[in-house]
Amino acid sequence: MTEEIVATEQVPVPYPIIRTCPFDVPEVLEAQREQEGLSRVRTWNGREPWLLCRHADVRTALSDPVFSTDVTAHGYPNNAPNQVETEGALFIRMDGADHALRRRTIISALTPKQAERHRPRITEIVDETLDAMVERGGPVDLVEHFALRITTTVICEILGVEHATAVRVVDAMEAVFDLGAEPADRVAANHFVLDVIRQTAREKQEAPDDSVLSRLVNVTVAKGELEFEEIVTIGRFVIGAGHETTANMIGLGALALLQNPDQLAVFRADPTAIAPSAVEELLRYLSIVQVEPSRIAVRDTEINGQPIRAGDGVVMSLFAANRDSRAFDASGVPLDELDVTRAATSHHVAFGYGPHQCVGQNLARVEMQVAWTRLFQRLPGLRLAMAEDDLEFKQAGLNYGLTRLMVDW
């Protein structure tokens, strides 16, 4: 009897542990964060990585070079059967100098200053999108007709992919991001996107412009820093990482504000002044990256007193870490509640941490600031036009978000 109880307690819980309420960290993750030491979880293929839920532990695993992000490594806690096919060639799955070289080819186009340079055009795109929404008349799906439209247009303009092409790419990326889709479909969708980027990159060789893809092909490849085929995967990565993530945040953030009318009132009172802190708070509060991040230890190490052996996997909950009272001041409004004027939150890990921290974060910040500001300024009567029970979330997604959000005004 005793043996049986001990055995039951030691069976790692299945991973990923997905939220059942959009704004609440699952209890299992909270318990992991508050307990001493670390526990293992069990993934789809029986691997048993360590689960990290504390802010400090997540930062350690994401910045210490003893942890590798190479999904092709033996024993890696892969998030799906075909993660090697869909991500294995991406530079975000490289470590050290190989990764840094590739990251630097795009990061200079995505600095805070460059993101600010795009603000006027982003504002134009948001306003045009709102015009079309108003003309269409409510109720409309804010995910399809606002959030995704904005982020897709912005990332495609910056990358240099024509809008008509971009729409097809975005459809294909949906399959790539759906961990519940057929593995063969996900791989085929990924190949389709690569073909489109490859073709566009060839066109930029003939007719250079000031887009990111043009610079990659005409500078990075021309200087011999990277092969043509590698910049194709970088382009695919930029488009993939750049639209769905931010769109999920815009949709889910709009819902969070609508469901917290006191916070929406604070935001509305002076959106230009509040938007920067509101965006950091919504990033912290919503932490849409789920399932990932993950790493594998390449040497023996330890985290929070727990020995981690070479070959051990680790998985992390950014959602749990971003509500860790050891890392954020919890003396005011509780960390489980939304406070758009909350101070000192910018060290959250919603964009990750370490050498792989989100390369598009500064662009995403400007997009969110403008999108929510203009949305609530232009449509002061914005309200939910569906029953709360009918809200559907991306339970199986790499990133959490709404599948649709019907609104009227």
Next chain:
Amino acid sequence: MNVEVDEDACVGAGQCVLAAPLVFDQREDDGIVELLTAEVPPSEQGRVTEAVNRCPAAAIRAGT
């Protein structure tokens, strides 16, 4: 307050520029940190502390 940056550790995320734009900048070509001043005026010290806390590469050292 004195501030130092480690260019080799820097990952170009630009968090220091968002936190304290009068103290930090990034190189145009590769996004690596550039220090605009090594002597931080009192008015900027809170912002520099924020930059230290949010730098994803722990590449900023600040002290008196």
